[in-house]
Amino acid sequence: MFYREAGIFKTSYAADQALFRIPFDRIFVISVVLFAALVIPVIGNEYWLGSILIPTLIMAIATIGLNILLGYCGQLSLGTGAFMAAGAFMGYKIATAFPWMPIWAVVILGGICAAMIGVAFGLPSLRIKGFYLAVTTLAAQFFLLWLFQKVPWFVNYSISGVPTAPPREMFGYLVTGAEASVEARYLFILAFTVILALIAANLVRGRIGRTWMAIRDMDIAAELIGIKPLPTKLSAFAVSSFYCGVAGVLWAFCYINTVEATAFDIFRSFTVLFMVIIGGLGSILGCFLGAFFIFLLPIFLNSAPGWVGLEVPTELISHVEFMVFGALIVFFLIVEPHGLARLWAITKEKLRLWPFPY
């Protein structure tokens, strides 16, 4: 068989602690990344790259962000959209105030601004847990969007209130704004996605990730081990909001090409939450599965009747889409709260024993 878990012997702890403990996994992930970087820009058309892969990858970054907070640290947040907006608007302010600044630095600084705002709104998490915390983050969602819409300073006093994203170059290619080629934007986003996913995977398997999970699983025991709850929770809020902020900058600069608060409303927060739940709480792989699932499902539902020769009115399809969507969320919450990533793990476990029952 080409996929083997048996017979792989580690002789050092370094090898045993590698990110991908099975050689096949490592080769597979590297080849997927290479395929995404080298082949897809060549074979992909404007529609697939611009309307599907770019938003999916950006949302995957935001999903990693929320997953760190919710899946790893156990803090429920509904303010994802607001933190994305914070990244987008602060990125816009930075990009226009310092036109000489390289675009990657703008994206990272936007993320850092979002992280600081996230920490401020994470402060109640020391006292408030679960759904009550979700409500306080909801305050962030409404307050921040209101702020960005009402204070013209954030949009540089633009008359329309919806400024366009400034065009910026990287390695001589335009990567942001409407004039940038879709391939350049895609590769720019892909680079961020891969690096951020790698960093997230490193964080969650190290000391910081363990303190997050300890707080999530048993906060009292964690405290008695010497983990301080407040800095730990705030670090999760910071990292989570950083990822959301980066996703927000990319969304505004590379996808919709405008900086507007309405793009980051409460529905954006819920979409990211659904991606986390469907993909799998506490799994980086799940973030990608969830993001792709939620982006591709509507497209599949739209085209599937056509494939089998059914003529279905568009109205009906969009309704069916909502119903199937809702049903799937309920299904996952009941059957497999750990989402697609857990289903994948269970499949692997079953196949290990197959065809024997034990």
Added chain:
Amino acid sequence: MAAVEGLQEDGHADAAQAPARDAGEIVLKLDNIELGFGGVKAINNVSFEVRKGEIRAIIGPNGAGKSSMLNCINGFYKPQKGSISFNGKTMSAMDPHFAASNGIARTFQNIALFRGMSTLDNLMTGRVLKMRRGFLWQALHWGPAQREEIKHRAFVETIIDFLEIQSIRRTPVGRLPYGLQKRVELGRALAMEPSILLLDEPMAGMNVEEKQDMSRFILDVNEEFGTTIVLIEHDMGVVMDISDRVVVLDYGRKIADGTPDEVRRNQDVIDAYLGVPHED
């Protein structure tokens, strides 16, 4: 089994010679501790001390305030009165972080493992206070951060070997049977390299073999690592066998303190805990 031998000799020894083994210095001292929840006095003016290297048992009927006592020792509860002296420092209440960073580790009556994490990660979490590398190194998981991980992994592996849990290294602890979970929890406490180990009913709900295993681990920890152990246990056989000195609590008061044999002969203890003999 030095402890057991010591205990048997002590049966004939003078009752004034309190500790069964060579008395170490006092490492932890609780003075006049009072703790109440609303109108209920959980602990009422209790004082006792723990000497270096001994196995100190706290026994008493249900609701006697034993777990509250441990919670005071590691700072989870703040007593309203009294003082705690530890490491030469006297304070009115322990701070959990101070306790953890100064080598007080504990296990819980109801297992408080991190259920979503593997055995290995649970034990590695016990090393959190000893890991120093900053955020950026960890984000890269390379160089110093990786060397640090490997160093602590090597230590954790010695505990895994000691507790004989090699085969469940990668298993999420939520899936383990009860007895193994108790063992992993002991491992997590040991990973902190504690100078004082607080065990809250380490043998509750175990069968005889599991109890024997656990007793062996406790004695080995005490002897090999020189760890001072404070233990709450309901199984009198175990307590009398492995502990050097016993504190007996009843309704939040201390009713006896001494070697297992002294405690066994104490009339208050017999009345309160072991049962009043019937005439017929």
